[in-house]
Amino acid sequence: MGLYADRAGRIDSENAFKMGPLIRLLEEQGRDVVRCNIGEPDFPVPAFIKEEVKRQIDLDNTHYCDPQGIPSLRAAIARQLSETRGIRAEAEVFKNLNINYFSCTAAYNQEGVRLGLESPEGPVAIRKMVDTFHMRRDLVVEGLNAIPGIRCLKPKGTFYVFPNVEGVCRNLGIMEAFEALPEKIRRETSPSTLLQMFLLFEHGVATLDRKSFGRIGAAPFHYLRLSIATGTEDLKKGVERIAACAADREGFRRFFAAGEHFF
Numbered sequence: 476m477g478l479y480a481d482r483a484g485r486i487d488s489e490n491a492f493k494m495g496p497l498i499r500l501l502e503e504q505g506r507d508v509v510r511c512n513i514g515e516p517d518f519p520v521p522a523f524i525k526e527e528v529k530r531q532i533d534l535d536n537t538h539y540c541d542p543q544g545i546p547s548l549r550a551a552i553a554r555q556l557s558e559t560r561g562i563r564a565e566a567e568v569f570k571n572l573n574i575n576y577f578s579c580t581a582a583y584n585q586e587g588v589r590l591g592l593e594s595p596e597g598p599v600a601i602r603k604m605v606d607t608f609h610m611r612r613d614l615v616v617e618g619l620n621a622i623p624g625i626r627c628l629k630p631k632g633t634f635y636v637f638p639n640v641e642g643v644c645r646n647l648g649i650m651e652a653f654e655a656l657p658e659k660i661r662r663e664t665s666p667s668t669l670l671q672m673f674l675l676f677e678h679g680v681a682t683l684d685r686k687s688f689g690r691i692g693a694a695p696f697h698y699l700r701l702s703i704a705t706g707t708e709d710l711k712k713g714v715e716r717i718a719a720c721a722a723d724r725e726g727f728r729r730f731f732a733a734g735e736h737f738f
Contacts, residue, residue, distance in 0.1 A: 491687060508675070514635060515702075527590045545589075549566035612634070622717060625717075634704045674717065
């Protein structure tokens, strides 16, 4: 009898992080990979928030705190919502929401957030980030929509884009290749997954496929997800590589014939 129940082996990883080992594999081979798979903003923490966090640590504010959020932060959030959204918000409203969303975030970090909301430097830092994300979003969406076989809507409030890549899958012969796979492999992959892997291993752009966000109901839909929380120059390079990939029918034929990295 093993230490763990058999069903424990069916627990899978977070799909967004499955690409990490594959990216490292390529980078260890000296390959350059544009990372559009994870939504990690590349902005540094503003200096005034860093100093407040360090000050709180020096004050030994490093222990467990109210698991529903420190009162000063809840009050700051309520004020911010009241002032910017024109709605009446009370600090106590967030208690139950917080306890179901997080628990005991470090008190010194919460004080840093509080200062970010209360300081006049906060809106300046936020506006800089928002403007940069707007620019990157427009850059990527316009670039993707210029590629034959891709259709991409412009998101209004996120740093991800979800291009429809069905046309590319058809143009590259991915649909036919998928249907030719053994049933066992088809259950593990999809046309957008084959494109995702081809894009990574042959053209050096890391993305996420549709089924990374749930397999149920995913079969008829052919999308990728790209994060724009990546440096602007990297995004430009990524879009150029996606365009090259979308026209590389012979490259996909070779990739598929190699019989590796189908999921």
